[in-house]
Amino acid sequence: MIWDEKIECMSKEDMEELQLKRLQDVVTTAYNKVPYYHKRYTEKEIYPEDIETLADIEKLPFTTKxxxxxxxxxGLFAVEQKDIIEIHTSSGTTGKPTVSGYTKEDLDIWGEVIARGLTMMGVDENDIIQNTHGYGLFTGGFGVHYGGQKVGATVVPISTGQTLRQIEIMKDFKTSVLIFTPSYGLHIAEELDEMGIKPSDLNLKVIGFGSESWTDAMRKQIEDKFQIPAYNIYGLTEVMGPGVAMECSQQDGLHLSEDHFYPEIIDPRTLKQVPENTQGELVLTTLTRVGMPLIRFRTRDVTKIHHEKCGCGRTLVKMDRITGRTDDMLKIKGVSVFPSQIEKALLSIDGVEPHYQIILTRPDVLDKIEVKVEASPEIFFDNVKELVGIRDKLAQAIHDEIGLRVNVTLVEPKTIDRVDSGKAVRVIDNRNK
Structure with a gap:
């Protein structure tokens, strides 16, 4: 089933015609109504009439966090404050938070793009969605909430935490759709296992997950533990929230709602666009957002995009899952390392759990890397010799992946902190402390 066949199956030529018209409109709006953009464009002697083709988007400067x-x-609102009916922000853990303002039209669009994605996952009006994403200033909970209501499903806005209560609700309400971050989903699975509750005891049929980086191995762990398919959801607070792109039944990339969000992939060093199917940094322009248009926003997320008709029938551009961020890339002994590379290596070895931390120190002039990972209970408590073998395998797998030697520490199950209220802390960088 397809939510909006006219848009989701539109030809590339027709989509580009629609995108150009909307791009011209949003640049005109930003120039006339947002002082920030008016100043930037005037300084660079760029005017709305200069945007004659989609390629002309490269004339426009980037917007950053x-x-x-x-x-x-x-300061980036394009409407009067009375027309903004909802505000969300980023966490603000590294300075002032970024603010995202929404008009009624914006909330309708947000619900629309999530509704498309939920339909891709097989969700309809008969489903009960248990939404463990956080509500409040975080966008995660609200996007799924609005989209779920738009498709006519019943939404349970339980938010993150209270894991035993989550499980009780799943059983009593016969939840069919579960939404979570990967790390919190694995935490729920642990609790289910400890309580002796099997996947067959529940009514779950599908999982939607996002808001955190993940690997194919982690998705496999989630699907194995819950015995149902898990679909990726992508978004970011600044652009809209979750729902910018969502995964269909093919599970080989996310369909990006390119009628609302125009994507580019750039080389983060040269800042030039790269060819299709080439990995780089995702840049997004909101084409229909009323309250707070963003033009050429640098997401810092690393991915690639490609056009082809999907096995699900949709023609919307697809993006690969995010493999890292240009701003959380770690420089270790001069080598660029993404935490996802270490996770990939860890999850390739049997005998460990998907709970780990990467700890960086600089005791003298050289960086030291320690990777703490939980051993599975049967191995940790029963076989010391096997622990040594697994530790050595892990160290070799990480070396093969990133080209650096690391110290691997296998720790007792459940000794790495579980985050019962959101995203897991995977990296602890103590090099400058």
């Missing part, structure tokens, strides 16, 4: 923070709180 720094720009959003400097415009805090409402």
């Amino acid at each position: 720094t720009d959003l923070r400097e415009s805090y709180p409402f």
Whole structure:
């Protein structure tokens, strides 16, 4: 089933015609109504009439998180404050938060793109969605909430935490759709296992997950533990929230709602666009957002995009899952390392759990890397010799993946902190402390 066949199966030529018209409109709006953009474009002698083709988007400067923070709180709004009916923000853990304002039209669009994705996952009006994403200023909970209501499903806005209560609700309400971050989903699975509750005891049929980096091995762990398919959801607070792109039944990339969000992939060093199917940094332009248009926003997320008719029948551009971020890339002994590379190596070895931490120190002039990972209970408590073998295998697998030697420490099950209220902390960088 397809939510909006006209858009989701539109030809590339027709989509580009629609995108150009919307791009011209949003640049005109930003120039006329957002002082930040008016100033930037005037300084660079760029005007709305200069956008004659989609390729002309490269004439426009990028927007970054720094720009959003400097415009805090409402400096990027294109409408009067009375027309903004909802506000969300980022966490603000590294400075001022970024603010995202929504008009009624914006909330309708947000619900629309999530509704498309939920339909891709097989969700309809008969489903009960248990939404463990956080509500409040975080966008995660609300996007799924609005989209779930739009498709007519019943939404249980339980938010994150209270894991035993989550399980009780799953059983009593006969939840059919479960939404979570990968790390929190694995935490729920642990609790289910400890309580002796099997997947067959529940009514779950599908999982939607996002808001955190993950690997194919982690998805496999989730699907194995719950015995149902798990689909990726992508989004970010600054652009809209979850639902910018969502995965269909093929599970080989996410369909990006390119009628609302125009994607580019750039080389983060040269800042130039790269050819299709080439990995780089995702840049997004909101084409229909009313309250707070963003033009050429640098997401810092590393992916690639490609056009082809999907096995599900949709023609919307597809993006690969995010494999890292240009701003959380670690420089270790001069080598660029993404935490996802270490996770991939860890999950390739049997006998360990998908709970780990990467700890970086600099005791003298050289970086030291320790990777703590939980051994599975049967191995940790029963076979010391096998532990040594697994530790050595893990160290070799990580070396093969990143080209650096690391110290691997196998720890007792359940000794690495579980985050019962959101995303797991995977990296602890103590090099500058």
